Amino acid sequence: SDYFQEPPRHPALRINSKEPFNAEPPRAALISSYVTPVDFFYKRNHGPIPIVDDIERYRVSIDGLVKKPIHLSMSDIRKLPKYNVTATLQCAGNRRTAMSKTRTVKGVGWDVAALGNAIWGGAKLSDVLELVGISQLTTVTPLGGKHVEFISVDKCKEENGGPYKASIPLGQATNPEADVLLAYEMNGEVLNRDHGYPLRVVVPGVIGARSVKWLDRINIIQEECQGFFMQKDYKMFPPSVNWDNINWSTRRPQMDFPVQCAICSLDDVDYVKQGKITVAGYAVSGGGRGIERVDISVDGGKTWVEAQRHQKGSDPYVSDDMNSDKWAWVLFKAVVEIPGNAEVIAKAVDSAANVQPENVVDIWNLRGILNTSWHRVRVRNAL
């Protein structure tokens, strides 16, 4: 097989697919820290992990609709101002297994942990693009470039053995406030092979699929990337669309992540002693929208209490500027009285007052993406 040089991985990861390697941490491990340790950060791949071993000769080319294409070495990139951005990366397929239970969907199954929160260190894409004469906040180049395509060195089936690729609009790429990074560090360590060594893109607030790992080339193009993962995948279709009537061109590639949350202190069905229990989990939204509120119900949604939220330390922090890391999740916690057998629900509200949809059937889609429905778990009385 092509999978004989995979890196070592933490044995606690739950493997959803071996080749390509797709795995997530157990729920409780996921929320044990605000910054997710690299070992416990979900791994989402579409092919074997490539090996970039000659770092001296590694170059990222920047070309396409630019006047003077360039090649950047890692030391060229490290010379640019370094930024540390705390951002949650979430796969669009997070919580797919639960969506599949209402009606079958196509795709790798995931529980609720296909996401992680890391401190990404690297150069801002807006600074990098200035090196080819594209200034900040440019939305179209003189040569007609409107999109920035990221092309990897990996090889995947979906691209017929070609590299993984994706694009974002030029206006986002050249906006320093959008914090799009070419990252070479994760949590202060050199980025490891699983997460894109030596260099990956991090597009905060956007589905993980656009954060291309093992970057090879940045291509300035007129139309958005025509690759498989932009045009034939990662699009949100209505429940009426099936594999017989699908027309991919009718939908835009998904970019921003909608508001999401999940309980991680309990399994889908869990046995607890009657009395007070702690309901804890994460909440996160896309586009830099913070989390305004997390509501918890222990009676199937009849009544609600508000959870405490925090970022960084363990202290609850609920002032106006609580989303000090605007691209990052918040962890939440509520101590609730369990009446007996019960359905425990969490739902989040973001800073734009977006609320999660109540039922998964209403947002069912054939690729099983963006299951952001209210997160429901069942508790039973333990004797």
Ligand code: MTE
């Ligand atoms: N980049 C490349 N080159 N190849 C890939 O398969 N997967 C994407 C994205 N970037 C992928 C990629 C998807 S779908 C997600 S969710 C994230 O990487 C996962 O990043 P992680 O493995 O670092 O968690």
Ligand code: MO
């Ligand atoms: Mo993903």
